Amino acid sequence: MGVRVTNGRALLAAVMGLGVAVSAQAGEYPDIGPLPALKVDAAKAELGKRLFFDKRLSGDAGIACSTCHVPENGFGSKEALSPGYPGNGNFRNAQSVINTAYKKVWLHDGRIGTDLNDVTREMITEDYIMNMDMRIMQERLKQDPVYVEMFKAAGKNEPSNGGARSIIPEYLKSLTSRNAPFDSGKMSASAKSGMALFKGKAGCIQCHNGPLLSDQKPHNTGVPENFDVFLDPMNHQAFIAFAMFQGIPNYMNLKRDPGYLNITLDPKDMGKFITPSLRELKYTAPYMHNGTIKMLAEVVEFYNQGGGKDSNKSPLLKPLQLSKAEKKDLVAFLEALSGDQLTSDQYVWKGEYPAEYPAIDNWTQVRN
Ligand code: HEC
Numbered sequence: 001m002g003v004r005v006t007n008g009r010a011l012l013a014a015v016m017g018l019g020v021a022v023s024a025q026a027g028e029y030p031d032i033g034p035l036p037a038l039k040v041d042a043a044k045a046e047l048g049k050r051l052f053f054d055k056r057l058s059g060d061a062g063i064a065c066s067t068c069h070v071p072e073n074g075f076g077s078k079e080a081l082s083p084g085y086p087g088n089g090n091f092r093n094a095q096s097v098i099n100t101a102y103k104k105v106w107l108h109d110g111r112i113g114t115d116l117n118d119v120t121r122e123m124i125t126e127d128y129i130m131n132m133d134m135r136i137m138q139e140r141l142k143q144d145p146v147y148v149e150m151f152k153a154a155g156k157n158e159p160s161n162g163g164a165r166s167i168i169p170e171y172l173k174s175l176t177s178r179n180a181p182f183d184s185g186k187m188s189a190s191a192k193s194g195m196a197l198f199k200g201k202a203g204c205i206q207c208h209n210g211p212l213l214s215d216q217k218p219h220n221t222g223v224p225e226n227f228d229v230f231l232d233p234m235n236h237q238a239f240i241a242f243a244m245f246q247g248i249p250n251y252m253n254l255k256r257d258p259g260y261l262n263i264t265l266d267p268k269d270m271g272k273f274i275t276p277s278l279r280e281l282k283y284t285a286p287y288m289h290n291g292t293i294k295m296l297a298e299v300v301e302f303y304n305q306g307g308g309k310d311s312n313k314s315p316l317l318k319p320l321q322l323s324k325a326e327k328k329d330l331v332a333f334l335e336a337l338s339g340d341q342l343t344s345d346q347y348v349w350k351g352e353y354p355a356e357y358p359a360i361d362n363w364t365q366v367r368n
């Protein structure tokens, strides 16, 4: 093309507007590279960790954040569709929360663009997720003497719902990639070739760029629907509750996840999802917003064929004609973006939660 555009967004707009595809040129996109280190407050992160693994944060005290964001699965869920609050299903894959502290937009459809405090509130209060009333949560926390001490150590007066919502994100800040070969410069020759393809011939960098390998913008890649959402009444019930709340037109008859359309209600955004980070993929199978692709080799084949079938599919995707060896190299590169598993005591609360507390006299008079 004769026009030189340095801004990725402007380029994207130009390409979409003209309906022509350009081959990716790495220099035009924010470079992929190591994530900057985050400063974490140790006392707050320790308290956030205890909260993340505590089932008492859900309405019936049956599930914790860690029920769906499982440490061994890269803090995501290995089921294609996430578990739901007991008695509910779910309609999306539970994302990894590793590196989530670096994001500016959260959830598969990007419906939260403020901060992790708001994402945490959504997770706790949403009826198909933890179905918890924050006022009850606060009273439960105040009854546990360990929390009373830990909130003090974290510089808070007493356990409160606002305190819990601000402190869980501090723990999430401690969940970041460690020692990925990509970051430590120890990639195999095959992974290095894969990286060149990623930035060049395969064009992945058009959307997967910057240190997170995500532009954090919505695109339609034509991922097929997961019909378990609509065929399983438990999942469908969660989907309907969600779609009704979001004001999605015709939600009772809808048999697809509208994605970014949730936010704009604009038909041109149907089936767009926020580009995910590509870090820690080794642990987070299955892939995509609905877990329909099981292996990285299948993801690469999906892109090799130009993505899925959708009338609204991004013009940036087209068949890639990758050789067998090139596909292997791309997979090796994707694998090199995963670091150490975050399953040690540093990241996982392995202590007990007391089942009984001493009775508190004159409850209404008490301040912790
Ligand atoms: C019942 C399962 C479940 C539980 C429990 C749960 N989550 Fe989630 N979480 C999900 C699902 C599903 C998504 C994706 C939702 C979507 O895109 O609509 C998600 C997404 C997230 C995200 C967004 C990640 C990103 O990078 O965009 C964060 C952060 C998160 N959860 C944190 C938490 C925290 C903190 C808790 C506990 C307070 C929690 N979750 C409890 C299922 C769960």
Ligand code: HEC
Residues within 6 Å of the ligand: 108, 198, 202, 203, 204, 205, 206, 207, 208, 218, 219, 220, 221, 223, 273, 274, 275, 276, 277, 278, 281, 284, 286, 287, 288, 289, 290, 299, 300, 303, 304, 314, 316, 317, 330, 334
């Ligand atoms: C047009 C933008 C775009 C391009 C180009 C693109 N991707 Fe994606 N990628 C996405 C979006 C959007 C998703 C999420 C789709 C969904 O959840 O339905 C995604 C999902 C993925 C996932 C699944 C991640 C997860 O955690 O579920 C992998 C792996 C992936 N892409 C790798 C690649 C590779 C390799 C290439 C190049 C061959 C590539 N992508 C090219 C936008 C793009």
